Amino acid sequence: MLELRNVVKSYEGKPLLNDISFTVSQGETICLLGASGSGKSTILRMIAGLDLPERGAILLNNLNLAQTPPHLRDFGLVFQDYGLFPHLNVFDNIAFGLRMRNASADEIKQHVSALLEQVNLSGFDSRQVTELSGGEQQRVALARALAPSPRLLMFDEPLGALDRSLKEDLLNEIRGILHHTNIPAIYVTHDQEEAFTIADRILVLHEGTIIRDGTPSEIWKDPQSAFVAKLLGIGNVIDGEVVGENKVKTAFGTFNLNCTKNIREKLQLLLTESPSLLGEGRRGEVRGEIQLTVEDVLFKQDQFQVKGRGGLVIHMKDAPKVGDVITVQVQVKCLS
Amino acid sequence: MSLSPTLAEKNRSFLSANSRILLWIPTLLFLLSFFFFPLFKILTLTLNLETLTDSNNLRITVHALLFTFYQATLSTLLTFALGLPAAILFSKYNFSGKSLLRALTAVPFMLPTVVVAAAFNSLLGTRGIIPTLSSFLFPQLPITNYQFHGTLLAILVAHTFYNTSIVIRIVGNAISRLDPKLEASARVLGADTFHVWKDIILPILRPSLLAAALLVFMFDFTSFGVILLLGGSQFATLEVEIYIRALQLPNLNLAALLSIIQLIFTLIFSILYSRTINQVQTQTAPRFSTARPPKTIREKIFVATLALLLSSFFFLPLISLPIRSLTRLEADRGQRAEVQYGFTTDYYKELFINRRGSLFYVPPVQAALNSLGFAGITVILSLALGYPAAYALAKPTRLEKILDPFLMLPLGASAVMMGLSFIISFGRLIASPFFIPIAHTLIALPFVIRTLQPALASIPERLRQAASTLGASPLRVWQTVDFPILSRATLSAATFAFTVSLGEFGATLLITRPEYPTIPIAISRFLSQPGGLNYGQAMAMATVLMLLTTLSILLIEKLRFNNAGEL
Numbered sequence: 001m002l003e004l005r006n007v008v009k010s011y012e013g014k015p016l017l018n019d020i021s022f023t024v025s026q027g028e029t030i031c032l033l034g035a036s037g038s039g040k041s042t043i044l045r046m047i048a049g050l051d052l053p054e055r056g057a058i059l060l061n062n063l064n065l066a067q068t069p070p071h072l073r074d075f076g077l078v079f080q081d082y083g084l085f086p087h088l089n090v091f092d093n094i095a096f097g098l099r100m101r102n103a104s105a106d107e108i109k110q111h112v113s114a115l116l117e118q119v120n121l122s123g124f125d126s127r128q129v130t131e132l133s134g135g136e137q138q139r140v141a142l143a144r145a146l147a148p149s150p151r152l153l154m155f156d157e158p159l160g161a162l163d164r165s166l167k168e169d170l171l172n173e174i175r176g177i178l179h180h181t182n183i184p185a186i187y188v189t190h191d192q193e194e195a196f197t198i199a200d201r202i203l204v205l206h207e208g209t210i211i212r213d214g215t216p217s218e219i220w221k222d223p224q225s226a227f228v229a230k231l232l233g234i235g236n237v238i239d240g241e242v243v244g245e246n247k248v249k250t251a252f253g254t255f256n257l258n259c260t261k262n263i264r265e266k267l268q269l270l271l272t273e274s275p276s277l278l279g280e281g282r283r284g285e286v287r288g289e290i291q292l293t294v295e296d297v298l299f300k301q302d303q304f305q306v307k308g309r310g311g312l313v314i315h316m317k318d319a320p321k322v323g324d325v326i327t328v329q330v331q332v333k334c335l336s
Numbered sequence: 337m338s339l340s341p342t343l344a345e346k347n348r349s350f351l352s353a354n355s356r357i358l359l360w361i362p363t364l365l366f367l368l369s370f371f372f373f374p375l376f377k378i379l380t381l382t383l384n385l386e387t388l389t390d391s392n393n394l395r396i397t398v399h400a401l402l403f404t405f406y407q408a409t410l411s412t413l414l415t416f417a418l419g420l421p422a423a424i425l426f427s428k429y430n431f432s433g434k435s436l437l438r439a440l441t442a443v444p445f446m447l448p449t450v451v452v453a454a455a456f457n458s459l460l461g462t463r464g465i466i467p468t469l470s471s472f473l474f475p476q477l478p479i480t481n482y483q484f485h486g487t488l489l490a491i492l493v494a495h496t497f498y499n500t501s502i503v504i505r506i507v508g509n510a511i512s513r514l515d516p517k518l519e520a521s522a523r524v525l526g527a528d529t530f531h532v533w534k535d536i537i538l539p540i541l542r543p544s545l546l547a548a549a550l551l552v553f554m555f556d557f558t559s560f561g562v563i564l565l566l567g568g569s570q571f572a573t574l575e576v577e578i579y580i581r582a583l584q585l586p587n588l589n590l591a592a593l594l595s596i597i598q599l600i601f602t603l604i605f606s607i608l609y610s611r612t613i614n615q616v617q618t619q620t621a622p623r624f625s626t627a628r629p630p631k632t633i634r635e636k637i638f639v640a641t642l643a644l645l646l647s648s649f650f651f652l653p654l655i656s657l658p659i660r661s662l663t664r665l666e667a668d669r670g671q672r673a674e675v676q677y678g679f680t681t682d683y684y685k686e687l688f689i690n691r692r693g694s695l696f697y698v699p700p701v702q703a704a705l706n707s708l709g710f711a712g713i714t715v716i717l718s719l720a721l722g723y724p725a726a727y728a729l730a731k732p733t734r735l736e737k738i739l740d741p742f743l744m745l746p747l748g749a750s751a752v753m754m755g756l757s758f759i760i761s762f763g764r765l766i767a768s769p770f771f772i773p774i775a776h777t778l779i780a781l782p783f784v785i786r787t788l789q790p791a792l793a794s795i796p797e798r799l800r801q802a803a804s805t806l807g808a809s810p811l812r813v814w815q816t817v818d819f820p821i822l823s824r825a826t827l828s829a830a831t832f833a834f835t836v837s838l839g840e841f842g843a844t845l846l847i848t849r850p851e852y853p854t855i856p857i858a859i860s861r862f863l864s865q866p867g868g869l870n871y872g873q874a875m876a877m878a879t880v881l882m883l884l885t886t887l888s889i890l891l892i893e894k895l896r897f898n899n900a901g902e903l
Contacts, residue, residue: 048524070523071531077524083517087539096535100526148526 001025002047002152002184007056009042016042018208020056024152027182029175031199033189033231038205040188044154047186049073060151071100076145076183080157082137084129090116090140091125097148115143118177135166142174146181153178153185159194171197192232196220204228226268226335235272236312237335242267250332251310252290259284259334267334273314274331284334294324356735359724363743363781366721370774371746374757381592381760393590400577400594407488407563407573408556411495415552418496418649419503425642426504427512429635430627437643440650442501446889447882448839449561450856454878455653456494456566457863458660460484463871465656468665472677490566495559497653499552506551510544510616516626543615550612554605558598558750561841565860574598575752575842582756582846592760595753602748657882661875664868683872700873703858704880706769707838710854713773714780714837715830721777722784722829729785730792747782754778755846769852772844776837783836784829791825792818828895835888838881855881 007020016039024030032040045051047058049070058065065073084093091112098108116122119139124132129140138158145153155174159167175198178185187198195202196216204212204219204227212219212228223229226237240250242265248257250269261267274287292308297319299305304319306326320326387393426438444452458464462485484490514537522536560575569576569584574594581591630639664680687700725743729736746754754775758766765771795818803813841856848857855877862874 045520048520050520050523069528070520071526071528073524074526075524077521079517079521081515081517083515083521085518085522085536085540087542096522096527097525100531144521144525 001061002186003059003062004043004047005057005059007043007046007053007058009039009046009051009054011039011042015208020205020208020210022203022210022213024184024186026184028200029178029185029187029198030201030203031187031189031195032203032205033192033195034205035231036190039208040190040205041156043205044077044156044186044188047152047154048075048077074148074151076148076150076153078138078141078145078153078155078158080160082129082134082141084137084141084144086130088129089125090121090127090129090132093129093140094143094147096144101148111147112143115147118146119143119173134162135170138162138170139173142177146177146183150183153183155185155187155189157189158187159191160189167194174198190231195232202232204231222333223270224336226270229270229335235270236314238269238271238310238312240267240269241265248332248334252292252312252330253288255286255288255332257284257286257332257334261334270333270335271312272331272333273316274329285331286333287329287331289327290330292326292328294320294322294326297322356728356733359728360735360739361724363721363725364739366777367742367746370758371749371754371778374754374761375749377761378592378595378753378757381589382596384589387589387593390589393587393593396572396577396581396590397594397597400572400574401597403571404557404573404575407491407571408553408559410488411492411499411556411559412549412553414492415496415499415556416503416549418646419500419548419552420507421638421642422500422646423504423508423511425639425646426627427508428627429639430629431639431643433643437647437650438504441504441646443654443886443889444497444650445499445501446835447885448856449559449841450565450859451657451839451878451882451885452494452497452653453562453565454859454863454874455657455882456490456497457485458875458878459653459656460490463665463868465660465663465665485566486568486570488567488571491559491563491571494562494566495556497649498559498562499555500650502551502555503548506548506613506616507541507544510541512626514540514626543612547609547612547616550605550609554602554609557605558602560750560752561856561860565863575750578750578752578756579842579846582752582759588756588760591756595750595756598753599749602750606748654882657875658879661872661879664872680872683869683876686869686873687876700853700858700862700877703853703855703877706852707855710769710773710776711834711837713770714776715833717773717777718780718784718833719826719830722781722788726785726788726792729789730795743785744782746778751775751779751840751842752846755843758843758847766847767849769849771847772852772854773837775843775847776840777833779840779843780833780836783832787829787832788822788825791822795821824895828892831888831892831895835885835892838888839885 002024004020004022007017008015009017020043022030032043034040042051046053049065049068052066060073085096088096094112094115095108098111103111112125113122116124119142121136121139121143124136124140129137132140141158158174159170162170171194178198187194189195199216201213201215202219203210206227212224219228219232220234223232223234229235229237238250238252240248240255242259242261242263243249243254244263246256246258248255248259248267248269250271252271255269257269259267259269292306292312292314294306294308296307297304298307299319300315303315303317306314306316306320308314308328314328314330381387422441426434447455456464460466462483464484467484518536518540519532522532527535558575559573560579563571563573563576564579569580572580574597578591578594578598581587581594630636661683662679662681663677664682665677687704689699729740729743732740749757758771758775762771799817800813803817804810808816839856840854841860844854844857845860848854853861859874859877859881862870862877
């Protein structure tokens with residue numbers, strides 16, 4: 001089990017990571033989500049040993065790694081732009097980690113061809129890595145990281161440079177491999193779709209701390225803050241103002257909500273479509289109906305994305321007409 | 337460059353096959369008469385039984401060849417000893433004055449050999465600033481008896497001065513292109529520092545290291561002016577030996593043999609170099625700079641020490657030359673400690689006086705006028721010959737692809753060899769001063785073509801077509817489309833030819849007559865004569881030449897910069 005304990009790091013004199021603590025269990029894939037420049041990659045570099053934390057500790061199975069140089073940590077790291085060795089062919093790239101561990105030639109050969117099969121690159125052994133497509137290069141990088149059977153795998157926006165369909169395929173492959181090998185993994189991304197697809201647990205990094213830690217469904221149901229909702233593209237974040245006891249006024253109507261705020265205080269709310277009006281919401285949550293003027297309708301495979309007045313986006317089974325005024329069942333929630 | 341077939345066809349039809357051949361005629365005629373014919377004459381002298389069986393010839397040749405390899409190897413090693421740390425300094429670290437220092441290290445590369453020889457002489461030679469001052473200040477120290485001028489060390493140091501910027505440019509670029517993620521990947525995969533270097537960094541840098549080494553070695557191998565002027569004719573490299581056998585101890589057969597051997601080696605090195613540099617270029621594209629300010633104490637000491645060392649090594653000779661040209665610094669005969677010193681403009685004034693018993697039949701300033709005249713003719717000649725060839729090469733057909741290597745062949749021949757080939761081929765005719773600008777044009781022409789050709793190729797055919805559909809006559813098309821783009825390239829090429837001619841030493845030394853000295857010839861003659869006045873005049877002339885060359889370099893750089901911004 002990997003554990004980060006109160007890790008602190010600054011960048012060029014400015015604090016970057018204030019107090020980072022989390023754990024990754026055996027076989028678990030966690031996803032670190034955050035805007036660019038939020039310090040996601042720095043966390044990976046510190047776990048890999050390429051950077052040192054200024055304070056705090058990184059432990060593997062309760063052993064502090066502070067004195068362990070990167071080449072003795074037995075971790076795997078996959079970069080967005082692959083970091084393949086341009087002077088080595090596919091075979092030698094994948095074999096690199098095994099050679100550093102003085103594996104025998106037979107062992108290396110067997111292992112590499114098994115890995116090539118695993119990442120669907122059989123027969124690519126002697127190809128130059130510079131001749132490969134982006135997706136193929138990333139597969140080689142994945143195989144290279146897997147080769148020495150690392151104790152932990154880290155991915156630094158591995159699919160950022162790939163186009164959409166390739167992304168989905170490779171994401172599913174990575175998912176399958178992680179599941180199959182049971183290696184704990186940390187997956188860094190800023191793409192919420194990737195995060196929801198691959199993660200057992202999502203950690204949202206914002207302003208140097210982890211502001212949300214939960215399973216994808218927990219976070220989807222309750223992002224808690226406007227930042228997380230926006231970052232993950234959950235529902236609509238709307239502005240509101242407390243206008244009386246348990247009354248919040250918004251551009252889409254006034255709702256009976258207790259957001260534990262004072263009168264006249266401005267706040268942000270999460271508005272999502274709700275399947276029914278039945279059932280009482282939890283505290284700080286209310287269901288109701290709003291009227292929406294349809295401004296645009298987009299076809300999205302199994303449903304329609306309806307854009308309404310005020311920038312509201314909802315999803316519907318049947319397409320309304322532009323200009324229609326429709327009644328939508330929604331759920332409104334306080335955000336911090 | 338990818339052209340659609342239709343566009344390529346239009347480009348081809350821009351010039352018909354017949355007019356293409358016409359374009360080639362002047363350049364080819366020139367090269368045939370002044371390069372290939374003389375080369376042929378050298379070959380016939382070499383390839384006869386008498387030359388090839390003379391044991392004396394063979395002994396001298398083997399000796400010269402071995403010594404050339406020896407000094408070029410030592411020079412290359414010394415250049416790398418300074419150049420590699422410098423390459424790391426410039427590619428890994430940011431510090432104040434970095435771009436200025438980098439520009440300074442590149443200055444010598446463009447300076448004429450006589451200027452570099454005179455500059456080191458002014459600093460470290462027997463009459464140089466440091467020895468004279470130290471014998472004045474510390475008469476008891478044994479340093480007063482040291483000798484720099486006339487030693488192998490002087491040659492090696494001057495070669496290092498010349499070529500360090502090659503290492504900085506080629507290897508430094510490769511280092512800054514190294515993706516830091518490669519090292520990170522290797523470390524995470526289990527490589528310690530030793531393996532990171534052995535298995536990742538050095539193999540990736542290998543083509544650049546090799547290319548830089550080959551280029552430096554080739555320049556050291558063919559070096560002439562520096563060896564003759566700083567070392568002296570006892571350092572018999574191939575080049576020096578050719579010069580000796582052409583003029584001092586005439587044996588033209590031997591000289592021809594030596595120059596053919598020299599040519600063969602130069603061509604081998606060029607081919608090896610262009611192969612390795614192609615590997616360098618096919619590597620990953622340039623990334624954002626990874627240079628950063630030095631952080632740890634060790635890094636700070638490294639940066640400070642090296643920056644100081646580089647700035648003194650490259651700045652002191654260049655500044656000591658003008659200083660020495662304006663300073664009287666003389667020890668009276670027999671009284672070594674008594675030094676007269678002070679500011680003087682005598683050395684410059686003396687350039688205008690035609691003294692009886694002086695080295696020339698004319699006042700030395702005539703050498704400057706000659707040089708300017710020759711340079712002017714070189715500019716006109718090389719542009720007149722270079723333009724048609726560059727026009728044809730801008731849209732190459734099969735004809736151009738065959739002819740192009742022949743145009744570049746004169747680059748492989750050394751200047752001394754060209755001088756020798758003129759002596760052998762034209763005999764008494766070379767008494768005519770016109771052969772000097774012809775030799776200079778031969779040397780400048782490849783550069784001129786290579787400067788004009790990309791500019792011509794960059795003019796989009798669509799622009800010409802657009803102009804003519806809008807009703808412009810062919811002349812107007814040339815005036816409005818071609819000329820604005822070409823004027824910069826032309827000026828740049830002209831300045832280049834001018835600079836080459838002004839500083840050319842090797843070929844001129846072999847074919848010049850006493851009554852038509854050029855600036856470099858005058859400097860070398862002053863330097864070879866005793867007496868403080870001769871020495872001072874050498875300093876003064878070298879300073880003038882340095883200033884002229886520097887101005888030209890600045891002009892070329894400025895033109896290139898503007899060009900890059902616009903095109």
